[in-house]
Amino acid sequence: MNHAHPNSAEVVVIGGGLEGCAAAWALTRRGVTDVAIVERHTVGSGGTGKSSGVVRCHYGVSSLAAMAARSLEVFENAEDILGTGVGFHQTGYVVGVAENNVAALHASMAGQRAVGVRTENVGHDDVAELWPTADLAPFAAFAWEPRGGYGDAYQTAQAFAGAARRAGATLHQATTAKSVRTEGGRVTGVELTEGSTIATRTVVLAAGPWSAALLASLGIELPLTAHREQIVLIDPGGPIGPVPVFSDLVSLQYIRPEGTNRLLVGNSDLSTLEPADPDDYSDHADPAHIERTAERVGGRLPGLPAPAIAATYAGCYDVTPDFNPVISETPIEGLVVAAGFSGHGFKISPAVGTLVADLVLEGKSSDNDIPAGDFRLSRFAEGDLLTSPHPYAGAGQMR
Template identity: 30%
Template sequence: MDGFPITLSTPPEHQGPLPEAVDVAVIGGGIVGLMAAWALAREGQRVLVCEKGRMAGEQSGRNWGWVRQQGRDLAEMPLMIEALRIWRGLPGPLRRATGFRQTGITYLARTEAHLAAYEHWLDGARAFGLDSQLLSRQGAETMLPNAAGWIGALHTPSDGQAEPLRAVPALARAAAEDGVTIRENCAVRGLHLSAGRVAGIETEAGAVRCERVILAGGAWSSLFLRAHGLSLPQLSVTSSVSVTGPLPELLPGAAADDRFAIRRRADGGYTLTPWSRHEFFIGPAAFRHLLPFLPQFLADPASTRFRPMAPAGFPDAWRRSGRRGESPYEACRILDPRPAAGDLSAVRQHFARAFPAIGRPPIVRQWAGMIDVTPDSLPVIDHTPIPGLTVATGMSGHGFGIGPGVAGALADLAMGRRPRHDLSPFRWGRFRRFRQPPSSAI
């Protein structure tokens, strides 16, 4: 099953009875929500995770599998260092089940400008005590064949990887054994409020009383918030992934230059992806949030291909699919966007030029995932204006690796404690200057 994303044909594992009341309800079965739920359960809280489709059915099971400190925004670094500690500290059988291993991550430079950017990042990251190091051309050649002409690299030996399809389901089983109640095929249609505060959730299977809710809905979070009168600048882009058949080992870990990225998988193949190439399907939110996102699009216009209309069923669709009375989360239980075949074909060619002894690798599967992004590419991890509702979204492609590190801070927020890390860079109100009056018309 490695490399074959979860679909609705995958039998659900978690179908227990829906409790009448819990202490905390978590909306979304990705790694961020799951790990926060597990952290709360270890404190003795009664926790329910509701997933509209399958655990890790969307981006938590469709990502590259990198667990990296390297290249992170420095604001995320404390959370990422904690995440790596948690990944590394998983009990042996669970760690093996997730496929986690520390094999290093390398950024390869084709130009002096790339190398200077890596050096600039390293200057700031040194304060965190990382083992990252700049490599000369000779150092890069020692690590990898160098037909591509890389002039140097940035390498972090302690960074790691895990197998996304295996990791979150394995973590979910462990969390369930520790008392987390998980329900798949159980969309949350909305919140129940009393005197303006959270009083429960309404699921497709019935109501559940609770006074605290964590929204970790990935690409669906903004749509859910909007239904409750809250506007959050969040858009989603698709990222395509391919998996090769078994190949000779080029390196044990992961590497990328400005064109493509590779990761050595546990099954002997490679995950092969464009480094920075996305598709954006234009929907109503693109117009609502044009101002905050415009600088991001203008800074690197070549990285995003614009599509004229978000398909029915997408979070930002012009029209909704499904039966009358059905929520959008039931109409599309698992986002399964079509991969960009042209981009993946180009990546195969880049790979062949970099590694001519192998040539164009055999591809056994391709897919795409939908990445929830914010205007500054940092997540929102904060209380919302609705008392009792905490949100963790907009991971901007960083969620899989950093998810375990977000969990403790998210649990602190949900319990009304001072967070263990500085979350001010991720505050809810930082996009206030772009705020528009919420509307239920779209």
């Protein structure tokens, strides 16, 4: 049920996806309960509903690893914290690299441990027990996160929204924000397409790839590319037993269980983007992508009983020039943006909410391992991009 549009709110969140709902939840936990979420369709109907839902803390960027580690605690305790489960399956997460990436793997793991990530080196025999159908010969080293796994991004967004509403926030679906109104360099309200305005002094803009146009109307550039990403679901043709998420940085793919009888396969090579209109794109994988996926999976998992393509889908990432998010104050007082998650958004969403609440209430991060400056919007104009000091050849964008 939607509430009638309010005349005013202490905070208006534009966007009812994962990050917007996480922000509303985090604000209510800090005592800011007069929060209005405006969503043009329904909660989780944009990129959130197309997320592959992988949960990992394996990042070379220390602040991202810390955000994933903090978020993992919420996924593990969702029923206590959010009042409901979020579909989290703690299968574990393994990443494997070739010889040219071994040094980067070890350096990344050291950085992850420094911010509280539980990660360990494992050998071929260990991984063979985890993935008995896999050909592991091309790999030189592996890292193992026993607390990793996968979850349901749509269910998580709903859980954030539900928790926020129980604390007093209001949700307004089928409600489109036309513009952010300002006066004298600060926020004064949000104008809706129907013509009404919600008066407010604080706006959190979390509208995914649609965020850039709203900012552009205010003279603020947010460099985003809507990138179409394709996913393939495979029927293995027989039981394969419990398996963890497998990040294959040799074939540049990731594979995770999907329920009990399918595998979800995604792409780890974003060196070439496929720009798309997030309002009008093919939501099924292309034949060429399906063929490449079949070749990669067949080469990596030759022991599958009788694999067959079960289904495909596609979604859009909102990608920044450095493949890392913007969670930032802006030149307009009272306007905070959380967008450009570049495929990382689900696994860090609880920490995103916390950082947004920090910026709204304090203007700085409350976590020394997650400096707000890392995610500032101005870094693009400054030429100071947020990149891993230990990039992986072939998959540096996503790690």
